[in-house]
Amino acid sequence: MTSFASRSAKPVYEISPSALHAFKLGELWHYRHLAMLLAWRHIRARYKQTALGLLWAVIVPVAFTLIFVVFFRLVPAQPAGNLPYIPSAFAGMIMWQLFTRGVSEGATSLTSNASLITKVYFPRIILPLAAVLSAIFDVLISFVLLAGVLVWFQIPLQQQMLLAPLFVLQVVLVVVAFSLWLSAIDGVFRDLRHALPLILQLGMFVSPVAYTTSAIVPQKWTWLYEYNPLVGPLEGFRWSLLQGAPGVSTSAEIKSLAITVVLLLTGLLFFARMERTIVDQV
Amino acid sequence: MSSEFAIRCGGVGKAFQLYAHQNDQLKQILFGLWKKFYREKWVLNDVNFTVQRGERVGIVGRNGAGKTTLLQILCGITQPTRGEFEIKGRIAPILALGSGFDGLLTGRENARIGAAILGLSRKEVDACIDDIAAFADIGPFFEQPMRIYSVGMIARVAFAICAHAQADVLIVDEALSVGDEIFQKKCENYISEFAKTGTILIVSHSLEFLKKLCTRVLWLENGVVREIGDPAKVIAHYRAAMKAEQGQKSRVAMKAE
Numbered sequence: 450m451t452s453f454a455s456r457s458a459k460p461v462y463e464i465s466p467s468a469l470h471a472f473k474l475g476e477l478w479h480y481r482h483l484a485m486l487l488a489w490r491h492i493r494a495r496y497k498q499t500a501l502g503l504l505w506a507v508i509v510p511v512a513f514t515l516i517f518v519v520f521f522r523l524v525p526a527q528p529a530g531n532l533p534y535i536p537s538a539f540a541g542m543i544m545w546q547l548f549t550r551g552v553s554e555g556a557t558s559l560t561s562n563a564s565l566i567t568k569v570y571f572p573r574i575i576l577p578l579a580a581v582l583s584a585i586f587d588v589l590i591s592f593v594l595l596a597g598v599l600v601w602f603q604i605p606l607q608q609q610m611l612l613a614p615l616f617v618l619q620v621v622l623v624v625v626a627f628s629l630w631l632s633a634i635d636g637v638f639r640d641l642r643h644a645l646p647l648i649l650q651l652g653m654f655v656s657p658v659a660y661t662t663s664a665i666v667p668q669k670w671t672w673l674y675e676y677n678p679l680v681g682p683l684e685g686f687r688w689s690l691l692q693g694a695p696g697v698s699t700s701a702e703i704k705s706l707a708i709t710v711v712l713l714l715t716g717l718l719f720f721a722r723m724e725r726t727i728v729d730q731v
Numbered sequence: 732m733s734s735e736f737a738i739r740c741g742g743v744g745k746a747f748q749l750y751a752h753q754n755d756q757l758k759q760i761l762f763g764l765w766k767k768f769y770r771e772k773w774v775l776n777d778v779n780f781t782v783q784r785g786e787r788v789g790i791v792g793r794n795g796a797g798k799t800t801l802l803q804i805l806c807g808i809t810q811p812t813r814g815e816f817e818i819k820g821r822i823a824p825i826l827a828l829g830s831g832f833d834g835l836l837t838g839r840e841n842a843r844i845g846a847a848i849l850g851l852s853r854k855e856v857d858a859c860i861d862d863i864a865a866f867a868d869i870g871p872f873f874e875q876p877m878r879i880y881s882v883g884m885i886a887r888v889a890f891a892i893c894a895h896a897q898a899d900v901l902i903v904d905e906a907l908s909v910g911d912e913i914f915q916k917k918c919e920n921y922i923s924e925f926a927k928t929g930t931i932l933i934v935s936h937s938l939e940f941l942k943k944l945c946t947r948v949l950w951l952e953n954g955v956v957r958e959i960g961d962p963a964k965v966i967a968h969y970r971a972a973m974k975a976e977q978g979q980k981s982r983v984a985m986k987a988e
Contacts, residue, residue, distance in 0.1 A: 482856070483847040490833060490844060497835050565831035569824050570807035571848050637756065725810040728803070729747055 480575055487579035491554065492586055506587040507594055510542040517542075517659045528660035532691050536595075536602050540690055541658040543591045544683050547620050548627075549649050551584035555628025556645055559636050559727060566728055573724040577628040585621065605692055613689040619682035622709050629716030633723035637730050657683045663695045671701075678712065681705025735819070737900055737930035738782040738805060742814035745775040745800055745954075774800050775954040777814070784819075787931040789941035789962065791969050792951035798934045801951065802904050805932065820899025820930075823849055829889035834878030838869065838888050841877055845889070849896040859895040866917075867891035887914055894921050901925055903933040938966050 496502045517538045521528050529537040558576040559566065566573060635641045653659075656679045657666075666674050674680060681702040688696030697705075748769040750756045755768040762768075775797045782788050792798050803809045805816060806824050831848065832841045842863050846856045864873050867887040872880065880888075893901070901922070922931065922944065935941055941948055941962060948965040950958045958965050 479850065479852070480847070482853040483844070486844045486847050490836065490840075494833065494835055562831070565848070567803070567808060568830050569848055570822070571850070638753075728809045 476572055477574065480572055483571060484575050484579045484582060487575065488582035488586065491580060491583035495583070503590060506590050510539065510546045510591050511594070514539045514542050528664055530661055530664040530695070532661065532694055533602050536598050536604060536691060537661065537687060537694070538659055539595060539598050540687050541683055543588060543595055544617070544620055544686055545653055545656065545658045546591065547584060547588040547617070548624055548679060549652070550587055551581045551621070551624035552627045552631065553645060553649065554580035554584055555624065556631035556635050556641060558628065559632045573727070574629070574720060577632045578625070581621065581624050581628055584624070599690065604690065607692055609689045613686055616682040616686040616689060619685070619706070619709065620679065622713060623678050623682070626709060626712035626716045629720040630712070633720045633727065636723060636727040656680065661687065661695065662697070675701040675704050676708060678705045678708040735784045736781050737784045737786070737820065738816070738818050738932065740778050740780050740814070740816045743775060743778040743804060743811045743816055744773060744813035745804060746771040746773045746812045773954055775804070775811070778954070778956055780949060780956060780959055782930060782932065784930055785926070785928070786947060787926050787933070787945045789945035789948040790932065790934045790951055791938065791941065791948060791966065793973070796951045797954040798951055799904060802902055802932070802934060806902055818900060821850060821897060822900045822902055823893040823896040823898030825890060825893045825901060825903040829885050832877050832885060835876055837876055838867070838873040838880070839864065842888055842892050845892040846896065849892065851896065855897070863891045863895050866894055883911055883914065890918055899929055901929055901931045903931065905934055905936070938970070942966055
């Protein structure tokens with residue numbers, strides 16, 4: 450048996466009622482290892498007892514891309530302008546997968562761990578963050594496949610490819626913002642579970658996933674369309690990878706970023722407000 | 732050292748919001764500033780007490796007296812509606828962890844996660860994981876998925892994690908009733924060993940165990956501290972009250988017949 454007289458000197462945590470648990474960055478940093486472990490557990494649980502395992506993370510975006518390809522062969526449209534369609538749609542689809550997986554895992558992260566959060570304290574924000582981390586891991590595999598697609602279609606290398614990770618990061622921020630908002634709401638109103646699939650499905654149509662903004666969205670509505678925080682990073686990602694992609698205007702990217710930051714900050718506040726008593730409800 | 736407090740509760744109160752309809756909750760969020768849409772149910776009311784470092788305090792009270800809510804507040808799981816409290820040091824909520832285990836993962840994997848939940852860093856977990864295995868003492872099962880564990884084995888792993896959390900304050904809720912005799916003995920040994928340096932707050936219905944272990948007992952009734960003090964005295968009063976009430980109830984029942 451271990452002797453407890455030999456305890457090492459520890460920082461002393463004072464748990465006292467404070468409105469802004471979520472902003473205790475020091476505490477969050479202290480629990481970073483937990484976030485990684487929970488993300489890992491999430492991935493393990495998701496693919497345990499599946500025959501294809503991690504392949505599923507790739508099959509889904511590939512299948513969607515193929516559906517788009519067939520669909521746009523049948524209807525006479527040029528949804529990606531002059532860009533080669535498959536790389537364009539696949540790039541959009543991967544980013545969309547990052548969003549939709551992250552948000553659907555993140556949104557239920559508090560309620561699905563109800564038995565844990567009612568029994569032991571740790572910063573609750575770890576749960577949505579771990580869910581988002583697991584989604585990122587999922588999508589990483591698809592990025593490898595995307596590289597293959599780019600090579601296959603002989604897409605020339607260009608300098609702005611180095612900027613691609615920044616746009617991925619921007620989507621991650623959007624995902625975190627949505628997860629904070631939705632997980633806190635889900636703790637109180639389970640209506641969210643019914644609404645979420647609908648919202649996500651609709652989201653794909655109003656985001657430049659299967660098409661590019663300039664090829665489909667009427668010019669006079671572009672200003673409104675750009676309030677979708679995913680428009681900036683999705684078009685930006687495409688622009689960084691595919692030569693000749695129009696990308697987005699600086700004003701649109703600023704709009705996307707501004708909305709993301711607002712969602713993120715209000716999400717943090719809302720989450721901090723809700724996490725204080727969420728266990729009374731879940 | 733001994734005059735230093737470990738737990739301090741000042742006027743802690745907790746009210747749950749009871750809604751007649753789920754819709755009222757939505758109304759509360761939208762129009763809460765102007766009107767109240769819920770009834771308040773106060774499960775804790777003006778709870779005051781201080782626990783010195785190194786004390787072992789037992790909590791007794793009937794079901795619904797607010798014991799678990801009080802522990803939840805002290806652990807930081809939920810917030811009090813009123814009042815303030817302070818705990819000095821790292822807390823380990825004993826046996827509460829078992830509920831967070833994942834049946835698909837092995838005992839070792841769950842133990843790693845459990846220790847991280849209690850706030851151990853990766854290095855600390857690496858350093859103590861083998862000690863946890865030894866303490867749990869479930870042999871090769873430790874490397875097997877937890878869904879094949881018995882209840883007692885799960886409890887062993889859960890307790891072993893808490894025992895290595897390097898806690899300053901041990902918070903025990905209705906523990907120690909699971910596990911076989913050998914393991915119960917081990918837990919009791921651990922707790923008395925822990926008591927030499929740490930603080931213990933323990934909820935239990937086994938009054939004899941509390942009498943043996945604790946330096947003080949707190950009797951919680953209807954959300955208020957009815958009595959706190961010498962274990963033998965408080966427990967005797969508590970027993971008498973329970974008995975009196977039982978007698979009353981059976982008399983009422985007999986009359987009804």
